[in-house]
Amino acid sequence: MLKGEEKMVLELKDVTKRFGNFTAVDQLSLSIPDQEMFGFLGANGAGKTTAFRMILGLLSPSSGSITWNGKNIDYSTSPLIGYLPEERGLYPKLKVRDQMVYLARLRGMPKKETLKELDYWLSRFKVPEYVDKKVEELSKGNQQKIQFIAAIIHKPKLLILDEPFSGLDPVNVEQLKKAVIDLKDNGTTIVFSSHRMEHVEEMCEHLCILHKGKPIVQGILKDIKRSYGKKNLVIHADFDLEELKNFSGVTNAKTTPEGISLQIKDEEVSSHILKSIVDKGFISKFVLEEPSLNDIFIEKVGASYE
């Protein structure tokens, strides 16, 4: 494996995929650095899964190139790649153990090691008793855990997770998130897609928002937020705040049960607002917040719906 200055970078250059007249992915260029977590965001049908399939080599791009560490991805690299497909699926009639051993061996992991890893992961997810159960006997959420283990059991260098947290309860989401972060800390490059903004916000440094196949926002999370400029101002007070909706510099406003939530052009506006209300009465909360990814996403993607 290459180490040091030559980092393993997953690079997509002007990747386009067309299905007939329909362009699923349009001129997508990305560079995903080694040992990073990269988030793919996008509305339903934005082209996330298609992009993943191209990265895996299941689909070939209509134009453009995808390289990992300067090489094409094909079946010779598959032991280094883990994939959690969006359409979950395992052999329904096969016991978890046999299933794992088979799938891991196909990715080049010997049986003994697989069993050791399987023990570790099953006890980590607090389901060690499932090892002898058939997959069809498990609940959907538990099947998903097994599926996740199947994607990571061979210790991949590049892990592709398509909607890893959909259909899980909050406790399991936390468990899975922790597992993903641990994998990242152990040196796995992780690419994952979600339509849950908070997951991406929490976990990814790099992200890309796809809309109708085109990347509309892309880069490091902090930069994206900073360049977005707008901030959220949350005010809770005892008196009426409705008039603030017409304050200059306020772009959007929402009344909440305890007060008001304003979207403002920049930080300066907040000080003007504070000055104007400070004498009016008791203010229990006055917070200037970074915009959430949710706001950015809705503005960027939602705008083109209108």
Add this chain to the structure above:
Amino acid sequence: MSRFWIILFHTYVSKLKTKSFIITTLVTAIILIGLTNMTNIIDYFNKGNGEEKVAVIDETGELFPLFEARLKTVNEELVIEKFNGSEIEAEDQVESEKFQGLLILDYNESMLPIATYKSLSVADFAIPGDLQATLQQVKSQFAASQLQLTTEQLEKLSEPASFERIALKDNAKTQEELSEARGLVYVILFVIYFAVIMYANMIAMEVATEKSSRVMEILISSVSPIKQMYGKILGIGLLSLTQMAILLITGSFFVK
């Protein structure tokens, strides 16, 4: 180990362990054992039936000994018993299943033997068939003596013409060999027919499960479809060889 072999053995071993495979193999083996031991089984069940008895009312008073002697040459196991009571009494006995049937022997106008057979149903063909054949012989004998033919003349008349087929080619098969070969062809034809349907179906089912359970997406990202296909086909092929071997071994063991 290459991924091809992993797929091959996975297909082989997982199919080998399925209930359906074990059950079909067992059932077929049992049927095979049954077929090879068919004669023993039939004998076993025939023993329990006891002997079949037919009551005979001889209206002529002289046909019975002759008929009984002739019957011995047709069917040794069939027993006839002279019944001395009336016809109605005899019918009652048949109805209470003490006798299989009732045969009434008589002469017709030209003094040739005729017979009436009464039984619970006319569906039984074996006993009346034997009785009819016997009566035919007795009748021929009577007719011959009426025509004043000697036994020799009678034999000459009833003797079937000899007809034999001989193949001139040196390596030509004899009649017996031919029918053996014909039987074998039928057996092999059936075996091939079932094998093609069963094993091809197994492969198709395997692919269908992978498709419908969507394991395919994981598989296809780690192994090329061509390798998967051949791994499956040959894995099932190996399975079929195993099944055939089991059946052949049981078959040959019991034939001995």
